[in-house]
Amino acid sequence: MATRPDTSAELAARAAELIDAGRFIHGRGWVPATSGNLSARLSDGSVAITVSGRHKGGLGPADIMRVDADGRPLDGQKPSAETLLHTRLYRRYPAVGAVLHPHSPGATLVSRLFDGALVLEGYELLKAMEGITTHEARVVIPIFPNDQDIPRLARRVDDYLDAHGDILGYIIAGHGFYTWGATVADALRHVEAMEHLFELELRLHGAKRP
Amino acid sequence: MATRPDTSAELAARAAELIDAGRFIHGRGWVPATSGNLSARLSDGSVAITVSGRHKGGLGPADIMRVDADGRPLDGQKPSAETLLHTRLYRRYPAVGAVLHPHSPGATLVSRLFDGALVLEGYELLKAMEGITTHEARVVIPIFPNDQDIPRLARRVDDYLDAHGDILGYIIAGHGFYTWGATVADALRHVEAMEHLFELELRLHGAKRP
């Protein structure tokens, strides 16, 4: 599928947002050593996503590629191994326009300290998350075991969502977390709020195994 | 009330100071994910304050609006939900020219670890606060419960001030803190000193619930 001029302009715009998001996320230490991946959906249903192995803190336009709605490359480059985790979210949530996946220390340590899920409640910062209007909310961030078999991991996420309903993000144990939003800015707001809250919980409950 | 030319110049000056303050505060991780709000009083009694929902680390002139002394918008934009907390301070303290409200990790964790108030004493850095000239001072930072009913929260603050006299800042539990000064620079000095001291107290007394 050739890239039409207006798709090119849209791709360039989303790529610029992802590049800036990557720079900020890396500046905070949340995508070390080429880890993580970032994507945004285009209006034709294709997805702009970071090329595999590129350093997410120093991205350029050549480091953002296009895949179709099923994650197949549209421009000959190698997408992230976890592309399926992005495309499954776009399929499930028509309103979602961006998915960001940091490999952050907060998420990684939370997964070593908490079992099954992290429950966030009582924080004013919960109101940074879509749909939350009070600190007296209860946000559940499920923690899934890591798995190199990505389709199997994606099915696990789907099964959870089918059983438990919508969530705002999820953690993969020893790995990082996924969150999303209508735009890259919204998804980045979720990234910042969640990692901030992960760190607060770690400091409150200690980061030492008992 | 139309904005006269000299008010426009003053608004632009205060806005520039708030924008820089926001960038610094965000660089330290103290206003994550669009949280927090920052204001400065103009000589006509109106208040320049951050527009609701804007990211305080990446503000531009369009993200600073004007409200009157009672917090009512003067330019059609949506002010912070907590505007009343700012205007109440301006009303009580004629010498105060700026109010800054970070959602910092130090303040948030202090509120989980300390009950009712945090007492700061013995630190040379206390001398960064208005009116303190020795480390042998005792500065009480009250901690109020969070409340989505802002008028009720504002009354709680007012009642405390009426009962206990002047303070240099206060913490809202699980939320952040408010401090102020004659200028944006003075208020920012208080922000920096207080969060620094909050973190010292946390590290001294641990950030783990018993």
Added chain:
Amino acid sequence: MATRPDTSAELAARAAELIDAGRFIHGRGWVPATSGNLSARLSDGSVAITVSGRHKGGLGPADIMRVDADGRPLDGQKPSAETLLHTRLYRRYPAVGAVLHPHSPGATLVSRLFDGALVLEGYELLKAMEGITTHEARVVIPIFPNDQDIPRLARRVDDYLDAHGDILGYIIAGHGFYTWGATVADALRHVEAMEHLFELELRLHGAKRP
């Protein structure tokens, strides 16, 4: 004493070094909220020192003044209250050309956790300090009680040095630390190494009171 042209050039050079040092030190969070002070000796024996109350992370040439060898202002500005601590070091150590005083969290917390002195040994980074050539060194950093009476504090430091011999720096409890070097760069190297080691010791021994 009028400032001769070559003194002016030397003052400008030292001021530029102090300005850069302040920016770096503040970027690390070691001189919050206008705290700290920085100085360098000029070849005529006068001292370039930060003006009282200026933010050490955002210094400009107007924020650096000159005092004589006894700390008396030479240009009508207000020097740091702790100027005497600088001039006493210049008097004792003819080879010292710069004195830096951060209000760092590491030094402040060390003073709450250790009594009388912090002993640093076994670290390769000790070799960053003047005269140390092996990690099998033992560097004693005395901790003096804070005191608003600066002449009394200066006498205490002098008495210690008379009794114990030369040191590489000292901590003032609940306040910060002083260190020095032949040049601003050398003094800054000491600042960076010491605060780094203070933090290592804190993390090793915990920052919680028993």
Added chain:
Amino acid sequence: MATRPDTSAELAARAAELIDAGRFIHGRGWVPATSGNLSARLSDGSVAITVSGRHKGGLGPADIMRVDADGRPLDGQKPSAETLLHTRLYRRYPAVGAVLHPHSPGATLVSRLFDGALVLEGYELLKAMEGITTHEARVVIPIFPNDQDIPRLARRVDDYLDAHGDILGYIIAGHGFYTWGATVADALRHVEAMEHLFELELRLHGAKRP
């Protein structure tokens, strides 16, 4: 041995990479106070390495020198005392093109908390290391005692490698760590991943001596 024009261009290219690497590593606090050293191999077998005593966060082209494959200076400057640790790695591993040695807090504290080696397993970030394709890997980072006798320390490293086979990096106790890669970018990816993992392990197991 005179530097031929193409060697000069290659030296300039490697130097630029090392300069950038140093700036990033220092920005993270991993080469404080002139500590650490960084090198890259040139196609003629000589090595570009940081001059002794220069601050690794503020390197310029004049701070990068050349040594031969045995570590002898080729341009009259003073190489790092630890040059032999670099050249031994280049000799053992023909594919290695860069060796980086930070003096990081993570590595230093790990060496105080763990005996003989740190074993990293279960982390997705292990996949940032050369040859690792799953989080279900087990990466051993040996910890060698520090030693001012560098030839003796180099022999210890060689003996370990002869006995245990290839490793991805090693820690020198109370000092820092060494890692390497085919290019400066690869070595830097290892630096970032390893220090990130060292910090995770410290936070998990506490940085307090029992």
